[in-house]
Amino acid sequence: MDLSVFERRSDHEWVSPARGRMRVPVVIYASRELMQAMDAKVLEQAANVAALPGIVQASYAMPDAHWGYGFPIGGVAAFDPDEGVVSAGGVGFDISCGVRTLLTGLRREDIVRVQARLADTLYARIPAGVGSTGELRLSAAEMDAMLKGGAHWAVGRGYGDEADLARTEERGTMRGADPKAVSEQARKRQRDEMGTLGSGNHYLEVQHVAEVFDARIAADYGIAAGDVVVSIHCGSRGLGHQIGTEFLKEMAIAARAAGIDLPDRELACAPLASALGRRYLGAMRAAINCALANRQILTHLTRAAFREVLPEARLPLLYDVSHNTCKEETHEVAGRRRRLFVHRKGATRAFGPGHAELPPEFREAGQPVLIGGSMGTGSYILAGLATGMERAFGSACHGAGRAMSRHEATRRWQGRAIVDELASRGILVRSPSLRGVAEEAPLAYKDVSAVVDAADAAGLARKVARLEPLVCVKG
């Protein structure tokens, strides 16, 4: 990307001033190297977001930002409740896609002796890949209860523990969900997908803590070097995809009638104060609950698999974060507390120390920010910072971001060779699709370490620990 259009406010903060139709500037948080490697489309898309009505302060892009649709992936934008909009494109198709990490109380050496059996058991228990189905079938009334209750509903049905809820964003239930706003098609698409992982970049990994950067916060989070954790990356499955699809079309058609001139159709949005905007918020929040319930059921299945292989293990939840959402939050803007609707598209919420939303045991440390990497390079746990609250409405990066297309990845690598190479490094991959493995090859992703280093240096979130995979179940 051409860096000459930016004013460099600090080492990791690049500002493109408002011009033309932009109502606010674009601010990108990244190192010079990441900026140089970033696609020029990121600035173009972030500038389009900056032109939407009611946007507040700036259109932000995180260090892992890449070319998305409408919003850049890694985009953050907040809107005024009266003047602003909510955008189905700004949340995306995989509503409330996110990561949850479970502690295990186990050490790496405990896993190594049963690693293959654990991999096989998890693979047998966790429905993964195209066309896989869960065991659960919901009646219409149960579907409504799930869409209203989220993880809370799942725990009530025996999937997990009460204690899990306090360690989930929104305490496991997104308020304001409106099941009536969820179409029959969306419900049908979810019919047999509860408790499924999906495919693409979704995964379940058993990981060990390879490196600790902040021992005090790591202790608050209950992790130390050599510990084993389990991370689950997936979203709201077919229900969320269908809601995204339907509202994108409805908003694209209605935008013109509402007098919103879209710079890009994919930015389809509706005024927050309109009936369509409110209906979307109700449906999107129901999809957030679907994602929370889905990850809660997968947690239950994971615990059952561990019980078979390592009966002594208990798997409490460290935390659950979502990275495709629009949430109503209160932030300080120019010295004034304001209620805002914050879109995070491929960006993780990262609330700093003392935030009321955090469980008491994390109030001092800040929110755990769970960053997924690729199969071979590892993942990170970060902590929210007070500076991040000011810099991007309490947001940070969400992952490595792809470095090349799926087609290019399959041209370069064979799935079998990747599985064998990772096995030789002590990482066992289980997947129904070797082509899927090739498309998700470690080198098809950017260097996640550079991304989290930039997030840390930019003051968005603090590095706490680096995780390396031992087992990867890939859809």
Place this chain on the structure above:
Amino acid sequence: MAVRWEHFRHEADIGVRGLGPTREAAFEQAALALTAVIADPERVAPQRAVRIACSAPDDALLFCDWLNALIYEMATRHMLFARFEVRIGDGRLDADAWGEPVDVRKHRPAVEIKGATYAELDVRRLPDGSWLAQCVVDV
């Protein structure tokens, strides 16, 4: 005039493009490109037909609707499709899609598709008179 499909590059996802002598043919070819994101269309047998209908205020939205209808049918019927017959008139599309249930061993599906996006969305007549239909799909 060539009838063909292809994929095009998108940083995070993948673009599907259909080309043909008519708008209908371009839509049919793009549907093959959609199947090819998931599995090799050559491995999919056109065993039974599913009827699809959608409508939209313009060609571009209609194209996106067509792909989204296929994505919906694939997801809810657990099927893959390999042959298509599209009819378009008055902002309305009617089609038959032939395929078979997903068989993981036979089709080796790589990835499911979440939705067809408006990114790089384009339906137009090319200077040689043929038609192009394309967009990025989210996987």
